Amino acid sequence: SGVEVKSGVESVQLPFITTADLPGDVTVEWKDWKNRKVHVYQDGSDRPEEQDEFYRNRTEMKEDLLRTGDLSLTLKHPTVRDTNTFTCRVYKEGRLPFITTADLPGDVTVKWKDWNYRKVHVYQDGSDRPEEQDEFYKNKTEMKKDLLRTGDLSLTLKHPTGRDTFTCGVFREGRVLMEKQVKLWVKGQFSFYVK
Incomplete structure (x- = not known):
């Protein structure tokens, strides 16, 4: 979707509302098409030291964004130089949790797949x-070393991008012993024009 404003307005809002129930340890990151950090919200507060100089003191997000799911960004004093495509990402350090109390035998196969049925790990x-x-997913994933003993089948995904639903299945002799689905993050993207 697109947002268009006339140059000289005091501020513009880039809307992004999610219905996701956002836990307190997520990172919310707005970036522009040059991959510059526009605004970063982490561990319950804004992180101005993380944002690009170009956006310093020009951005604002809602106070209670984790509760409301309103991740909209206000950009102050927009000019033609701000014409851009902005992306908002919400993620949890790319960790896909899956803890099981089952006693897993040594001959099981554990498979993580994405929504496209690609093998993640x-x-x-x-x-x-x-x-x-x-x-x-080459060189981008990691699982615990002693997962069969601990039952911790969580997957760490490095440099996560986009939105996805992952499924972890535990198999033995071709039979599914257990399966879990994990949604990782939400993402919004739209173009923004200043005339």
Whole structure:
């Protein structure tokens, strides 16, 4: 979607409302198409030291954004130089939680997949199987070393991008022992023009 304003207005709001129930430890990050950080909200407060100089003292987000899900950004004194495509990302350090109390035998296979059925991470016969995973996720994933003993099948995803729903399945001799779906983050994007 697009937002268009005339140059000289005092401020403009880039709307982004999500119905997601946002936990307190998420990071909300607005970026422009040059990948400059426009505004960062982390651990319950704004992080002006994280934002690009170009946007310093020119941005504002709502006080109770985690409760309301209103992640809209106010940009003050917009000029033609601000014409851009802005992206808002909400993420939790790319950690996909899955803790099970089941006693997992050594011959199980643990597979994380994305909504596109691409293999994100495969653990089989007691070790990771990087050769099994999709190219897109090469060198970007990590699971705990002693996962069979602890039952912690959580996956750490490095440099997360976009929005996705991941599924973790535990298999034994081709049978599904358990399965869990985890939604990772939400993302909004739109173009913004100043005339």
